[in-house]
Amino acid sequence: MKALTLFSSLALPLLGEACLLPEELLDAVPAPHMVLPRQTGNTGLGVGQGDRFDGGSVVPRGPGSQEHGTDMGLLLNVKEIHSAVRALVDEYGIEYFEAPDKTYDGNPIFGARAGGTPGCASSYHVYFNAAIHARERGSADNIVYFMADLLYANKHNTGLRYGGRTYSNCDVRRALATGIVFTPLANPDGVAWDQETNTCWRKNRNATSAIEGNPASVGVDLNRNFDFLYDYIEKFHPDVGPSLASQNPAAQTFQGLSAFSEAESRAIRWVMDTHPSLGWYMDIHSYTGVLLYAWGSDENQIRKPYMNFMNSTYDNVRGLLPDDPDAGDVYGEYIPSRDWADKVYAAERSKLAMHAATGRYYDAYPAALLYPTSGASDDYAYARHFVDPGLSKIHGYCLEFGFGNSQVRSCPFYPSPQQYHQHLLETASGFMEFLLAASEIGLGPEGTC
Ligand SMILES: *[C@@H]1O[C@H](CO)[C@@H](O)[C@H](O)[C@H]1NC(C)=O
Numbered sequence: 001m002k003a004l005t006l007f008s009s010l011a012l013p014l015l016g017e018a019c020l021l022p023e024e025l026l027d028a029v030p031a032p033h034m035v036l037p038r039q040t041g042n043t044g045l046g047v048g049q050g051d052r053f054d055g056g057s058v059v060p061r062g063p064g065s066q067e068h069g070t071d072m073g074l075l076l077n078v079k080e081i082h083s084a085v086r087a088l089v090d091e092y093g094i095e096y097f098e099a100p101d102k103t104y105d106g107n108p109i110f111g112a113r114a115g116g117t118p119g120c121a122s123s124y125h126v127y128f129n130a131a132i133h134a135r136e137r138g139s140a141d142n143i144v145y146f147m148a149d150l151l152y153a154n155k156h157n158t159g160l161r162y163g164g165r166t167y168s169n170c171d172v173r174r175a176l177a178t179g180i181v182f183t184p185l186a187n188p189d190g191v192a193w194d195q196e197t198n199t200c201w202r203k204n205r206n207a208t209s210a211i212e213g214n215p216a217s218v219g220v221d222l223n224r225n226f227d228f229l230y231d232y233i234e235k236f237h238p239d240v241g242p243s244l245a246s247q248n249p250a251a252q253t254f255q256g257l258s259a260f261s262e263a264e265s266r267a268i269r270w271v272m273d274t275h276p277s278l279g280w281y282m283d284i285h286s287y288t289g290v291l292l293y294a295w296g297s298d299e300n301q302i303r304k305p306y307m308n309f310m311n312s313t314y315d316n317v318r319g320l321l322p323d324d325p326d327a328g329d330v331y332g333e334y335i336p337s338r339d340w341a342d343k344v345y346a347a348e349r350s351k352l353a354m355h356a357a358t359g360r361y362y363d364a365y366p367a368a369l370l371y372p373t374s375g376a377s378d379d380y381a382y383a384r385h386f387v388d389p390g391l392s393k394i395h396g397y398c399l400e401f402g403f404g405n406s407q408v409r410s411c412p413f414y415p416s417p418q419q420y421h422q423h424l425l426e427t428a429s430g431f432m433e434f435l436l437a438a439s440e441i442g443l444g445p446e447g448t449c
Pocket residue numbers: 102103104105206207208209256257258261262263264
């Protein structure tokens with residue numbers, strides 16, 4: 001019933017007002033229903049064919065800085081994602097980078113950073129990663145258009161509107177000042193393949209472990225390739241479900257031959273290594289309508305610091321939920337209570353902002369409650385500081401935007417036109433709130449440049 005309070009006010013917040021407090025989120029109204037003309041084929045919204053940003057000479061604008069209901073068109077193709085970032089770099093003077101290693105198909109993993117001090121890596125505190133799972137269409141679009149909005153609003157002294165949620169120019173400046181690093185296309189080979197073939201492709205395209213005559217055996221699940229409880233057979237209870245990870249190359253969750261065997265996961269680690277003051281990380285996935293936070297290995301617990309992913313005493317008992325002492329399962333992943341509270345605060349605010357944008361209710365809970373995973377990037381981000389206290393503590397999140405498209409039976413990850421727009425509004429609103437919450441809670445260590 002609490003959600004109904006969202007609908008109680010008809011007064012639209014005005015652009016240009018002071019920064020909103022979290023409580024004021026509840027005064028937002030849901031977005032009016034949008035009517036979009038484009039037809040849904042049997043693969044959902046189509047993928048753009050040309051290059052709408054003309055190699056970087058046309059600057060992208062997100063939905064939040066345009067009239068509400070603006071048709072954002074087709075999904076961004078891989079070329080457009082790159083051109084869009086190049087255009088943001090040129091228009092707003094932000095910094096572009098490419099990770100050292102190329103992918104199996106020879107593509108760079110590129111990104112940009114905005115809002116910090118140019119040339120000063122330690123002035124960046126928030127990292128958004130997108131499209132690690134190829135078929136989760138719109139993931140890259142969400143972050144590209146959000147950054148386009150944020151930079152536009154900052155330069156032109158305006159606020160932003162996402163459906164029923166508005167942000168003032170003060171919010172915009174505060175959000176951007178967190179220092180944002182983003183890699184919008186973490187799996188360029190997989191996305192290119194998925195866009196060409198409409199095969200609901202999840203993994204990358206590394207064919208090293210592929211089995212002759214089995215096309216599904218190409219590729220590694222990049223979000224099982226990080227160095228967090230990677231050796232799942234040793235580190236987890238044998239009864240934990242198949243989403244954990246797999247050693248079968250034909251499985252959707254094939255973990256690869258070793259942790260960080262893949263150029264794409266190494267690129268994400270490299271971004272973390274080269275930005276020593278990161279405090280927040282969000283990996284953008286679909287779908288489930290939930291914002292997940294650490295841990296993804298087992299239920300969180302705050303009383304036993306020694307009961308954690310580094311303690312091999314608990315190998316073979318990790319990952320069973322719910323914990324059942326009678327069955328001999330007493331494992332919970334340690335999280336300092338303050339960290340847990342901080343994670344929940346940022347997640348709850350982001351989730352409410354997403355709800356306020358379109359009226360759709362998002363959940364927020366620790367990742368293991370969805371299903372336990374080994375080798376995921378959000379756990380890796382947060383684990384780094386526990387393994388090496390000299391590294392900054394990075395709060396790890398995984399956003400599962402949207403609720404799936406039941407019209408596309410073969411691949412519910414492919415959004416309809418309507419859903420694509422909803423996702424853009426919801427995620428942007430959630431990203432804004434996430435940045436504002438992070439800036440309130442604390443951004444991580446101050447760097448010196
Ligand atoms: C492909 O997989 C092999 C085996 O795991 C690995 O050594 C190699 O680095 C991968 N290639 C790329 C480009 O990531």
